[in-house]
Amino acid sequence: MKISIVIPALNEEAGIEAVLKQIPREKLHEAGYETEVIVVDNGSEDRTAEIARANGATVISQCERGYGNAYKEGFKNATGDIVVTGDADMTYPFDRTLELVEYLLGNDLEFLSTNRLEKLNPGLMAHIHALGTFVLTKIMNAFFSCPFRDSQSGMWIFKRYVWEAISVESPGMPFSQEIKIEAFTNGFRCAEVPIEYRQRVGESKLDTLYDGWDVFKQLMHRGLNKRKKKLSNFKNLFL
Numbered sequence: 182m183k184i185s186i187v188i189p190a191l192n193e194e195a196g197i198e199a200v201l202k203q204i205p206r207e208k209l210h211e212a213g214y215e216t217e218v219i220v221v222d223n224g225s226e227d228r229t230a231e232i233a234r235a236n237g238a239t240v241i242s243q244c245e246r247g248y249g250n251a252y253k254e255g256f257k258n259a260t261g262d263i264v265v266t267g268d269a270d271m272t273y274p275f276d277r278t279l280e281l282v283e284y285l286l287g288n289d290l291e292f293l294s295t296n297r298l299e300k301l302n303p304g305l306m307a308h309i310h311a312l313g314t315f316v317l318t319k320i321m322n323a324f325f326s327c328p329f330r331d332s333q334s335g336m337w338i339f340k341r342y343v344w345e346a347i348s349v350e351s352p353g354m355p356f357s358q359e360i361k362i363e364a365f366t367n368g369f370r371c372a373e374v375p376i377e378y379r380q381r382v383g384e385s386k387l388d389t390l391y392d393g394w395d396v397f398k399q400l401m402h403r404g405l406n407k408r409k410k411k412l413s414n415f416k417n418l419f420l
């Protein structure tokens with residue numbers, strides 16, 4: 182069985198080497214998995230691509246900026262049976278890839294997301310981001326009856342055929358909640374597992390106001406559309 186690890190990166194020269202070194206490729210190999218590591222370089226102006234290549238990753242270029250655009254290009258190039266994702270900034274525990282993959286397979290799951298909030302060390306995420314994530318997650322839960330507790334987590338472990346069966350359009354940060362909504366509402370066997378969220382290396386690319394608004398807008402748009410569709414199935418009849 183083959184695992185594709187897909188990592189979007191925009192100017193992450195400070196963290197990319199440590200992220201790639203954290204992936205337990207030998208341990209995965211010993212456990213019988215073939216691995217490929219794909220770094221999607223999203224138009225970096227620093228040495229991200231060069232460092233990634235030197236550390237054994239296949240580097241793919243996506244010139245069109247955006248977190249979602251980067252993932253779409255990465256998934257298009259992934260050839261594994263299972264895909265594992267995460268940021269290029271040391272916040273996600275890639276060193277636990279084997280356990281996460283075995284959790285997916287052992288529980289007969291198709292899409293496993295991760296929850297950063299349950300074990301969160303309060304110093305590691307800005308209060309505004311933690312609060313924003315909590316509120317956005319509650320809205321997502323209400324609109325789609327989907328029980329994820331961290332709608333914004335960027336580490337997912339899933340069977341690649343799930344990606345081929347769903348339609349995720351967001352070019353930017355809303356991609357993260359959209360992939361979860363799509364996997365869940367299309368009936369795939371989903372679950373969520375708590376992970377340790379770690380100290381970021383390098384500068385954040387997240388624009389709290391712009392990205393927060395973008396994520397909120399996409400959620401409301403999708404949620405209200407779904408509601409409208411449901412209501413349009415109801416006919417007002419007159420005798």
Ligand SMILES: Nc1nc2c(ncn2[C@@H]2O[C@H](COP(=O)(O)OP(=O)(O)OP(=O)(O)O)[C@@H](O)[C@H]2O)c(=O)[nH]1
Nearest residue numbers: 189190191223246247248251268269381385386387
């Ligand atoms: N925000 C953003 N991230 C991108 C883009 N292209 C690639 N990325 C990568 O996507 C990942 C997510 O961006 P981050 O800046 O870590 O956003 P975040 O995780 O919400 O914020 P932090 O908690 O500060 O890390 C990182 O690996 C980025 O390098 C882009 O256009 N915008």
Ligand SMILES: [Mg+2]
Nearest residue numbers: 268270272381
């Ligand atoms: Mg990050």
